[in-house]
Amino acid sequence: QSFFDSKGTDQAASGLRGVKAAGKETQGALNELGYSAETLKRSLSELMAFAEVVRQFKEGFTQVANLEQVFNALERTTTANGQSFGKVRGEIEGFANKLKEAAGVDDDVAIPSMVRLYAATNDLEKTLTLTRLAADVAIGGEGMGITGFAQANELVLHVAEGNVRELRSLGIIIDEHKSKYEKANLGLQALNKRFSGAAEEAK
Numbered sequence: 001q002s003f004f005d006s007k008g009t010d011q012a013a014s015g016l017r018g019v020k021a022a023g024k025e026t027q028g029a030l031n032e033l034g035y036s037a038e039t040l041k042r043s044l045s046e047l048m049a050f051a052e053v054v055r056q057f058k059e060g061f062t063q064v065a066n067l068e069q070v071f072n073a074l075e076r077t078t079t080a081n082g083q084s085f086g087k088v089r090g091e092i093e094g095f096a097n098k099l100k101e102a103a104g105v106d107d108d109v110a111i112p113s114m115v116r117l118y119a120a121t122n123d124l125e126k127t128l129t130l131t132r133l134a135a136d137v138a139i140g141g142e143g144m145g146i147t148g149f150a151q152a153n154e155l156v157l158h159v160a161e162g163n164v165r166e167l168r169s170l171g172i173i174i175d176e177h178k179s180k181y182e183k184a185n186l187g188l189q190a191l192n193k194r195f196s197g198a199a200e201e202a203k
Contacts, residue, residue: 067108070115077119088124095128102199103135105149113153130156132199137191140198144170159187170194 162180
């Protein structure tokens with residue numbers, strides 16, 4: 001003889017109803033703040049995607065030993081993406097020349113950095129924007145512990161990942177309780193506000 005005790009099932013169902021109710025309350029509060037589950041999910045996805053980009057950038061940076069190898073890698077990337085190698089190379093070389101004039105950044109530092117970042121993002125505009133900001137930070141932060149483009153570039157990439165604690169040394173304080181996505185945006189905006197145009201003004 002056997003029997004079914006519904007007590008455990010009833011308790012589980014009651015607990016599930018409680019979880020669903022709490023979830024609705026949380027979602028309602030987020031909606032009042034202008035967020036939605038979909039918005040938060042998208043923001044987190046974008047952040048994680050960019051964090052992966054930076055990881056690929058760091059891992060791949062040591063794989064390019066000279067400019068010939070760098071441009072070979074760039075050609076493979078542009079071919080795979082159906083983009084014009086000549087156009088992308090021209091944009092990167094032209095920007096590298098500007099960096100050299102404005103901030104004294106050598107080609108063998110600037111070009112590999114841009115090519116690796118471009119290969120990871122497939123976004124030339126984002127590549128040039130972050131590189132320009134790094135050059136501005138390198139020049140504008142000289143008296144604040146920034147010792148050159150390489151260090152400034154690392155700082156910008158860390159901030160783009162949402163790691164903003166290093167900004168304190170520059171007098172920039174970002175609320176650590178915010179999401180990584182928000183911290184990344186606020187950190188990059190703060191760097192841009194503080195140092196934008198520093199490399200150009202130094203010419």
